[in-house]
Amino acid sequence: MSLLTVEGLQVHFGHEGNQVQALYDVDLTIEPGEIVGLVGESGSGKTVTSLALMGLLDPRSSRIEGRAVLDGKSLWQGKGERAVPRRDLPMAMIFQEPMTALDPVFTVGYQLVETLRVRRGMGKSQAKTESLSLLDAVGISDPKARMKAYPHELSGGMRQRVMIAIALACDPKLLIADEPTTAVDVTIQAQLLDLIKKLAKERGMAVLFVTHDLGVVSETCDRMITMYAGRIVERGPVAEVLADPGHPYTAGLLAALPSPGSRGGRLATIPGRVPPPGLTIPGCVFESRCPYAAPECSVPQALLPLTPTREVRCIRSNELDFEGVAP
Amino acid sequence: MTGPLLSLENVSVRFPIGRRRHVTAVDGVSLDLLEGETLGLIGESGSGKSTVARAAMGLVPIADGTVRWRGEDVAGFGAKQRRTFSESVQMVFQDPHSALDPRRTILQSVREPLDVMGRGDKKDREAVAAKALEDVGLPSQMLKRYPHQLSGGQKQRANIARALVTDPKVLVCDESVAALDVALQAEILNLLQDLKKAYELTILFISHDLSVVSYLADRISVMYLGNIVENATTESLVQQSLHPYSEALLSAQPLVHDSSAGRRIVLKGDIPSPVSPPPGCRFNTRCQFAQEGCRQEKPELLEILPGHSSACLRVDELYGERIGRTVAS
Numbered sequence: 001m002s003l004l005t006v007e008g009l010q011v012h013f014g015h016e017g018n019q020v021q022a023l024y025d026v027d028l029t030i031e032p033g034e035i036v037g038l039v040g041e042s043g044s045g046k047t048v049t050s051l052a053l054m055g056l057l058d059p060r061s062s063r064i065e066g067r068a069v070l071d072g073k074s075l076w077q078g079k080g081e082r083a084v085p086r087r088d089l090p091m092a093m094i095f096q097e098p099m100t101a102l103d104p105v106f107t108v109g110y111q112l113v114e115t116l117r118v119r120r121g122m123g124k125s126q127a128k129t130e131s132l133s134l135l136d137a138v139g140i141s142d143p144k145a146r147m148k149a150y151p152h153e154l155s156g157g158m159r160q161r162v163m164i165a166i167a168l169a170c171d172p173k174l175l176i177a178d179e180p181t182t183a184v185d186v187t188i189q190a191q192l193l194d195l196i197k198k199l200a201k202e203r204g205m206a207v208l209f210v211t212h213d214l215g216v217v218s219e220t221c222d223r224m225i226t227m228y229a230g231r232i233v234e235r236g237p238v239a240e241v242l243a244d245p246g247h248p249y250t251a252g253l254l255a256a257l258p259s260p261g262s263r264g265g266r267l268a269t270i271p272g273r274v275p276p277p278g279l280t281i282p283g284c285v286f287e288s289r290c291p292y293a294a295p296e297c298s299v300p301q302a303l304l305p306l307t308p309t310r311e312v313r314c315i316r317s318n319e320l321d322f323e324g325v326a327p
Numbered sequence: 328m329t330g331p332l333l334s335l336e337n338v339s340v341r342f343p344i345g346r347r348r349h350v351t352a353v354d355g356v357s358l359d360l361l362e363g364e365t366l367g368l369i370g371e372s373g374s375g376k377s378t379v380a381r382a383a384m385g386l387v388p389i390a391d392g393t394v395r396w397r398g399e400d401v402a403g404f405g406a407k408q409r410r411t412f413s414e415s416v417q418m419v420f421q422d423p424h425s426a427l428d429p430r431r432t433i434l435q436s437v438r439e440p441l442d443v444m445g446r447g448d449k450k451d452r453e454a455v456a457a458k459a460l461e462d463v464g465l466p467s468q469m470l471k472r473y474p475h476q477l478s479g480g481q482k483q484r485a486n487i488a489r490a491l492v493t494d495p496k497v498l499v500c501d502e503s504v505a506a507l508d509v510a511l512q513a514e515i516l517n518l519l520q521d522l523k524k525a526y527e528l529t530i531l532f533i534s535h536d537l538s539v540v541s542y543l544a545d546r547i548s549v550m551y552l553g554n555i556v557e558n559a560t561t562e563s564l565v566q567q568s569l570h571p572y573s574e575a576l577l578s579a580q581p582l583v584h585d586s587s588a589g590r591r592i593v594l595k596g597d598i599p600s601p602v603s604p605p606p607g608c609r610f611n612t613r614c615q616f617a618q619e620g621c622r623q624e625k626p627e628l629l630e631i632l633p634g635h636s637s638a639c640l641r642v643d644e645l646y647g648e649r650i651g652r653t654v655a656s
Contacts, residue, residue, distance in 0.1 A: 190593045243584075256513035258542030
């Protein structure tokens with residue numbers, strides 16, 4: 001059985017009469033120890049998906065529908081309007097900007113100890129010992145001294161390691177990482193990616209890795225999901241999808257990447273932009289930007305199997321041959 | 328052959344950090360920007376890339392060295408020459424949103440440099456600004472809008488237009504595509520290439536993203552902790568890097584079609600603080616090849632191959648094969 005099963009996840013924002021839908025029928029599963037990449041441009045629904053799963057969307061301005069089960073337990077308690085996210089599940093999240101996610105007026109040690117005491121019910125001294133071993137586990141040198149440091153005294157890479165340590169404090173089976181390496185340098189990114197991979201392997205922790213960087217996906221993830229306009233448009237094993245994308249959008253993202261090989265030439269672009277949430281699109285959501293749009297694309301597309309392991313929301317996937325994406 | 332358009336000779340920039348102490352953000356950097364080329368400047372945050380650009384434009388006072396514009400020392404410029412110089416070197420910043428005044432329309436923002444220069448009357452200035460906005464591909468209905476009504480890509484186009492209205496020779500792009508999505512990034516990179524041709528620009532392109540720099544630049548300078556550690560043409564740097572730092576930087580770049588397993592060199596730790604840089608080679612604290620000598624002697628930037636210089640004491644030992652092979656072929 002999968003660790004996380006999500007079925008028909010829908011998110012609406014706004015109040016009666018003025019609602020926009022941000023997510024449409026998102027289904028996904030994650031196995032223990034698996035790293036799943038969630039990719040797409042800004043506005044494609046990656047972050048809304050992760051916030052909805054984590055229970056961080058404001059219930060006053062958003063409405064979540066669908067079913068999500070982590071390790072046999074539903075992510076929401078209660079039914080319908082009165083459903084509230086559960087806070088006692090073994091899942092944690094790390095964010096893009098560790099400086100804004102950490103509290104600037106408390107030391108790193110205090111924030112770690114607090115999490116351990118609340119979530120694991122530890123005593124003060126036990127929590128302190130555990131904090132030290134967590135900081136050690138995320139590769140922070142001299143954890144004792146770092147416990148007394150305030151977030152501003154640490155570098156970006158160190159802060160993100162501290163965030164990961166806090167996330168590990170509740171011994172998560174699922175880690176949601178929302179663009180965790182976007183704000184750091186490549187050399188630090190390499191360190192953090194190695195760390196996340198190592199933790200996933202050692203602890204059997206599953207990771208939902210939200211990123212817009214296909215290079216990072218290629219190096220870190222086992223499977224990937226491409227999202228567009230609040231819908232999943234493609235998913236499958238990373239190596240297969242990147243070598244031969246099935247959806248024109250995934251192909252477009254790949255072709256837009258600059259490389260030394262494409263020097264001097266023009267980069268492929270995806271004309272137009274992601275439709276704003278709330279816009280009703282009668283046919284295929286990508287039709288208006290798709291260079292391969294044909295008459296048959298004017299009907300809504302379903303997520304159909306391409307191979308036993310891959311699914312694509314494109315009716316023409318089999319007949320298309322994409323340019324500029326080959327290795 | 329004419330000399331470089333803009334050149335930095337041994338430029339150092341120091342910032343006071345209280346108690347009469349200083350931090351040397353840029354330490355004896357020399358750079359030549361040749362007319363018509365695109366020079367890429369890469370390095371981690373804290374390496375001094377942006378400070379170099381600011382020093383070149385005269386936005387920060389330099390402590391040592393000279394900045395030359397067409398061979399003349401910028402420091403000796405009178406008010407008039409100074410003005411021509413600032414018109415000729417324009418900058419595009421990283422965050423397209425914070426670089427625009429939220430209370431001005433796009434047209435007003437783009438027109439502003441011309442207002443400051445007092446060129447022509449208002450109508451002419453508006454026409455020049457509108458032309459620049461057209462060149463960067465912003466539809467005319469956008470001119471009267473405010474920054475918050477535009478998307479990130481459109482805002483960056485407006486920023487580029489504002490840099491272009493003074494008819495500059497040099498465009499300094501400081502992480503100009505870092506805040507954009509891949510598809511938009513591709514659009515802006517294409518646009519920069521087009522504008523470079525149309526306006527006969529010379530571009531100094533600063534980025535931490537090696538794939539962007541190697542796509543755009545003719546030559547690349549790699550910076551580390553206030554020093555330039557390697558200078559080379561893009562091909563030469565990508566194919567045969569001659570400095571351990573550049574190698575690590577190249578290998579850390581996640582690529583889609585080339586698994587990094589095996590090739591990746593993961594550097595330990597962070598870039599040291601420039602307040603107290605390590606003695607000797609500044610990279611010695613993170614370099615896997617560092618030896619005793621590297622902690623004592625500071626390597627100079629020496630030309631190893633034609634057009635390819637590196638600042639590493641052990642360059643012969645480490646890359647002898649690469650150098651030998653290239654010399655022989």
